[in-house]
Amino acid sequence: MLIRIVKMTFDPKEVENFQQLFDRNKNKIRSFEGCNHLELLRGKNDTNIFFTYSYWDDESALNEYRHSDLFNEVWAETKVLFSAKPEAWSVDRITTLE
Incomplete structure (x- = not known):
């Protein structure tokens, strides 16, 4: 399993637009x-x-998703809302405590 964390900083005026975009696409993703x-x-x-x-x-x-039409469409709409460059990490889980 691979865990992917992506940090996105938005122009404060675009937060609502991003949330609507995410809500429209979250089930597809x-x-x-x-x-x-x-x-x-x-x-x-x-x-x-x-x-x-x-x-x-x-x-x-993950790479199949990143090269998909879905990703390309969502990312094209998302990246114009940023106020800073996004950051992403692929990580492995080492320990989980419940």
Whole structure:
């Protein structure tokens, strides 16, 4: 399993547009083959900073999504709303405590 974290900083005037865009596409993203989990997180104090937190079968599944029409359409609409360059990390889970 691969965990993908993406940090996105939006122009404060565009936050509502991003949230609507995410709501329109979240089920399609989550249903994409190889995606097993999807969360949208928001900064507690910096409310124009969002993170997506997703689980993928493996790097190949993530790359299939990243090269899909769905990603290209959503990303084209999302990136024009940014106020800073997005950051992304692919990570492995080491320990989980419940």
